[in-house]
Amino acid sequence: MNNAFIQLSDVSLRYGGGTVALDHTSLGIDQGDFVALVGPSGCGKSTILKLVAGLLKPSSGAVIAAGREVGTVASRGPGNSNASEAPRLRVGLAFQNPTMLPWLTIRDNVMIPLKIVDPFRQDYRRKRHGEYTERVEALLTQVGLRGFGDKRPWQLSGGMLQRASLCRALVHEPELLLLDEPFGALDQFTREELWDIMQSLWMTRKPTVLLVTHDLRESAYLANRICVMSARPGRIIDVRDVPFARPRTLEGSYSPEFAGLVQQLRMRIAAARRDGDAVDLAQSQGVPA
């Protein structure tokens, strides 16, 4: 377990105000795996993602990625001068909000990582109109955005922007892809369409994926493994393997087995919420839990 690609060992995170966002959590993710984190809102799902990304520093415990401890990538403050010495783990990140830059075309937006990430940025000027453009076009085609490269973000619908956002997260061929409710703001039809696209992207490129979601069907559709988290303080209370063969289809997602798994996950979370409420109640009444 300790030589997993991503390894959280006994990690806790306490925010400034004393709120415990994450409580002694351990989690291992193998290279090329697809892991989903589900749980009630405010349970620390996004916190785990930010810890793995290095955007947050754990209060205790260690976060190891590709054999190295994740340092904060924050450029503010001293002490990160050695961050650039070893080749850093290549990470892609996509949020619920696609955050496209309005003054750039979709193609240029998707190309941003190539302008910043290290092995690519050296050649950016030379290759941006050749190799890099081809690479972006190939990705856009794969997500069904062929011919939209010259459009501006405001000319595209929410679903299209989210596809572009996935392209931006993948264009630099990250070893690790972090998705924080990427389909949360979309309607049901668009969302299911994007599940398929996400699945084919993962199957062709095989990055390690950590997906944070509150949609249980989504997690069962996409992930190899689902980690169920409890409400505050966040803790992983259950890990389920998803046995369904790939490529998974929408029809398959209405099979009894699939529905059964979703149902079990739902019950697990509901139970965790009840327990959490009981603990809250006990604490507020001064009874040691």
Added chain:
Amino acid sequence: MNHLTPVMRQRMLSVFTLMAFFLLWEIACLASGVSDLVLPRPSQIARVLYDKMPLLWPHTVQTLYTTLAGFAMGVMVGIVLGVIIGSSRLAYDVAYPLLVGFSSIPKVAVVPLFVVWFGSGTVPAILTSMVISIFPVVVNVATGLASTEPELEDVLRVLGARKRDILWNVGLPRAMPYLFASLKIAITLAFVGTVLSETVAANKGIGTVMMIASGNFDVPLVFAGLVLLAVMGVLLYALSSLVEARMTGWAQRKTDLTMA
């Protein structure tokens, strides 16, 4: 008028309004018989403008040159200060109160100081128009930089972006509409600064002309100076609007935008 496009109709309407304004002014002066020492008629002002143009022209050029020089310096300093203040919490805390305090000082009070330091003439006029146009630029650039979405910053930081990368690729382009909005304010303020300084201590410029003219009770000439200032102000304002539309069309989200 039905065959006119809405835009043309709007243009014509504003031209009519302008003409009606001057016409009313003319009629009101004639009807009330007010002396041209108090309020000259537009036709008198136009006459003076036409007759004294050879005399007024060098002064106009001087004022324009001084204003543009002060404006350019003010904008450059403003951008640099704005970037520093907008991208560093410490600089913001330290410099902002100082900046607000400084910009609250009436610039009339500063001109004599500039004259003491640099002598009367062009230099204090340029400096006055510079200090008066810095503030809106600084505030807007800093605000624009601060409006970067935290999520986007996270995306870039995870990619290993340095602070400089984020500033260059996201912060500055995002601040552009704010900068251009401030330029329109700054250019009109720069005129105020220049004329202010010229009325206090200079021997050239529209401000000086107006001071002398009012000393001689040549009120039509004072108004002629005002008209020249207004025309220059409108022209430069229009110019910065044009540049703004060119540079930051993306922020206005017009559907008829073809290329940026």
